[in-house]
Amino acid sequence: MRTTRGEFALLDETWSEVTPPAARRMLIAAAAAFSVRGYHATTTRDIAAQAGMSPAAVYIHYRSKEELLFQISRIGHATSLSVLTGVSEVDPTRRLAAAVRAFASWHAEYHTTARVVQYELSALTPEHLADVVELRRRIEAAVRGMVEAGVAAGAFDVPDVRGAALAVLSLCIDVARWYQPGGRRTPAEIGDLYADLVLRMVGADNG
Amino acid sequence: MRTTRGEFALLDETWSEVTPPAARRMLIAAAAAFSVRGYHATTTRDIAAQAGMSPAAVYIHYRSKEELLFQISRIGHATSLSVLTGVSEVDPTRRLAAAVRAFASWHAEYHTTARVVQYELSALTPEHLADVVELRRRIEAAVRGMVEAGVAAGAFDVPDVRGAALAVLSLCIDVARWYQPGGRRTPAEIGDLYADLVLRMVGADNG
DNA sequence: CTCCATACTAAGCGGTTGCTTAGGTCTAAG
DNA sequence: CTTAGACCTAAGCAACCGCTTAGTATGGAG
Numbered sequence: 001m002r003t004t005r006g007e008f009a010l011l012d013e014t015w016s017e018v019t020p021p022a023a024r025r026m027l028i029a030a031a032a033a034f035s036v037r038g039y040h041a042t043t044t045r046d047i048a049a050q051a052g053m054s055p056a057a058v059y060i061h062y063r064s065k066e067e068l069l070f071q072i073s074r075i076g077h078a079t080s081l082s083v084l085t086g087v088s089e090v091d092p093t094r095r096l097a098a099a100v101r102a103f104a105s106w107h108a109e110y111h112t113t114a115r116v117v118q119y120e121l122s123a124l125t126p127e128h129l130a131d132v133v134e135l136r137r138r139i140e141a142a143v144r145g146m147v148e149a150g151v152a153a154g155a156f157d158v159p160d161v162r163g164a165a166l167a168v169l170s171l172c173i174d175v176a177r178w179y180q181p182g183g184r185r186t187p188a189e190i191g192d193l194y195a196d197l198v199l200r201m202v203g204a205d206n207g
Numbered sequence: 208m209r210t211t212r213g214e215f216a217l218l219d220e221t222w223s224e225v226t227p228p229a230a231r232r233m234l235i236a237a238a239a240a241f242s243v244r245g246y247h248a249t250t251t252r253d254i255a256a257q258a259g260m261s262p263a264a265v266y267i268h269y270r271s272k273e274e275l276l277f278q279i280s281r282i283g284h285a286t287s288l289s290v291l292t293g294v295s296e297v298d299p300t301r302r303l304a305a306a307v308r309a310f311a312s313w314h315a316e317y318h319t320t321a322r323v324v325q326y327e328l329s330a331l332t333p334e335h336l337a338d339v340v341e342l343r344r345r346i347e348a349a350v351r352g353m354v355e356a357g358v359a360a361g362a363f364d365v366p367d368v369r370g371a372a373l374a375v376l377s378l379c380i381d382v383a384r385w386y387q388p389g390g391r392r393t394p395a396e397i398g399d400l401y402a403d404l405v406l407r408m409v410g411a412d413n414g
Numbered sequence: 415c416t417c418c419a420t421a422c423t424a425a426g427c428g429g430t431t432g433c434t435t436a437g438g439t440c441t442a443a444g
Numbered sequence: 445c446t447t448a449g450a451c452c453t454a455a456g457c458a459a460c461c462g463c464t465t466a467g468t469a470t471g472g473a474g
Contacts, residue, residue: 022421037329040247044462054423059463061421118384119326122244163392163400166385171374174381177325178373185370193370201404229451251432261453266433268451 014079014113018071023061025051030068031076035112039069039123069120070128076117077135080106085142092150093204097195099146100172105191107175114176143169150202157203168198221286221320225278230268232258237275238283242319246276246330276327277335283324284342287313292349299357300411304402306353307379312398314382321383350376354409364410375405 018024029050033042044065048055062068083106089095107114121129144165150156158164175190185193199206225231236257240249251272255262269275290313296302314321328336351372357363365371382397392400406413 020421038245038247040245041330043460045460055462056424056464057422065462123248159403160400164404167378167401167404170381170385171378174377174384177381178377193367194374196366197371197374197408200410201407203407227451250430252430262432263434263454264452272432 012110012113014075014110017075020061022051022053022057026053026058026061027068027071031072031113031116034069034072034120035115039065039116039120066123066125066128069116069123070125070132072113072116073120073124073128073132074135076110076113077132077139079110080114080117081135081139081142084139092146092153092155093199093206096146096150096168096202096204097199099143100168100198101191101195104172104175104194105187107172108179108185108187108190111176111179111181114173118173118176140165140169147202150204155204164202167201171198219317219320221282221317224282227268229258229260229264233260233265233268234275234278238279238320238323241276241279241327242322246272246323246327273330273332273335276323276330277332277339279320279323280327280331280335280339281342283317283320284339284346286317287321287324288342288346288349291346299353299360299362300406300413303353303357303375303409303411304406306350307375307405308398308402311379311382311401312394314379315386315392315394315397318383318386318388321380325380325383347372347376357409357411362411371409374408378405 012028015024015027018027026047030042030047033046033050037046044058045055047065047068048058051057058065058068062071080103084099084103087095087098087102089098121132124132144162147156147158147161147165147168151158151161172194175194179187179190196206219235222231222234225234233254237249237254240253240257244253251265252262254272254275255265258264265272265275269278287310291306291310294302294305294309296305328339331339351369354363354365354368354372354375358365358368379401382401386394386397403413
């Protein structure tokens with residue numbers, strides 16, 4: 001994951017699918033505010049002000065504040081799933097390492113989005129939550145599948161596959177909580193560190 | 208950590224220092240509500256109702272809603288620090304394993320408190336946050352110290368001590384996010400699983 | 415030009431929030 | 445009985461919330 005920012009600091013390829021531009025600016029403003037203060041502490045006036053519009057402008061593009069959250073959560077989950085499963089390696093050890101490197105560094109680089117994704121699920125309506133939970137199920141299955149592939153190939157030594165997969169996922173997700181830009185490690189360094197630690201956890205021969 | 212519940216399901220040894228009993232009931236009600244809905248989504252009326260009192264009763268015992276949060280956060284941090292450092296083992300490998308087992312299972316067993324501790328820091332006033340951050344610094348130092356002790360004794364193989372300590376702490380803390388009672392694993396089983404995974408991460412000889 | 419759809423704002427509505435005030439009830443000491 | 449003080453409630457206040465309504469500005473089609 002490399003960040004290719006344009007002229008505008010808040011421009012973020014995560015939201016490129018969102019149109020029109022005013023709706024995208026609103027989403028980016030909402031994601032930033034939800035990430036810092038949390039969904040419930042953020043007012044629709046905050047979001048509109050950060051997007052440079054009036055409070056009523058929110059409701060031109062979105063039905064409610066919760067729908068803003070849902071769009072952020074849905075797109076964020078879909079993006080993180082594609083980051084995790086988009087690795088090209090086929091060797092189980094290299095594949096798990098690459099996936100963890102990408103997934104962990106995504107949670108650092110895009111910690112703003114990732115925090116909304118990971119910590120605001122309970123603010124979604126039951127219908128919207130169901131959509132997102134399905135994406136989360138696929139994320140869990142992808143991690144578990146990579147661990148199982150290594151075990152099946154005899155490359156990993158794991159007494160509890162489900163437990164190891166849980167820990168790997170948990171470790172990567174929690175990066176979003178503690179990471180802060182300008183800290184000791186870059187997102188890429190975190191990815192490398194975590195890839196190594198995960199290979200140790202699954203008992204892989206780390207070349 | 209063993210749970211010794213009395214006649215009342217919400218009774219919790221974590222809050223035994225809080226008096227009078229009405230103030231303790233209020234804290235327990237607040238912790239339960241903050242844990243489920245989050246600080247900002249919880250109203251003082253919710254808390255009072257759960258404690259079986261009128262909305263105004265909150266302010267007999269606490270200056271503000273934020274002071275309720277601070278007391279929960281302060282006591283919760285102090286408890287988790289003592290759980291982490293209270294292990295009696297001296298051998299570095301057994302000591303780290305015991306500390307991780309206790310710390311991870313605490314985050315499961317007391318996930319209600321732990322969620323407030325880990326996810327509501329930003330709702331604290333700057334003064335209260337400073338108190339809590341000092342406790343968090345000591346928790347980090349304790350974990351790092353245990354990893355360093357194993358390296359110094361030649362029992363661990365760790366290329367990046369600070370990074371490994373960060374990952375160990377992060378892994379245990381995130382238990383509070385995903386754990387749910389009645390799930391696949393008990394807190395004790397989570398402690399055992401995590402102790403094993405952590406010894407693998409630090410390259411210890413796991414007997 | 416008119417017509418019309420899109421994108422936006424000013425103003426404000428009903429409801430909820432954290433917290434306060436004024437007063438009531440209980441227990442125990444004098 | 446009187447008094448003091450701890451504990452609690454009923455009622456409500458000012459501020460703020462998500463969201464709506466009514467109306468304005470803009471730009472392209474006919």
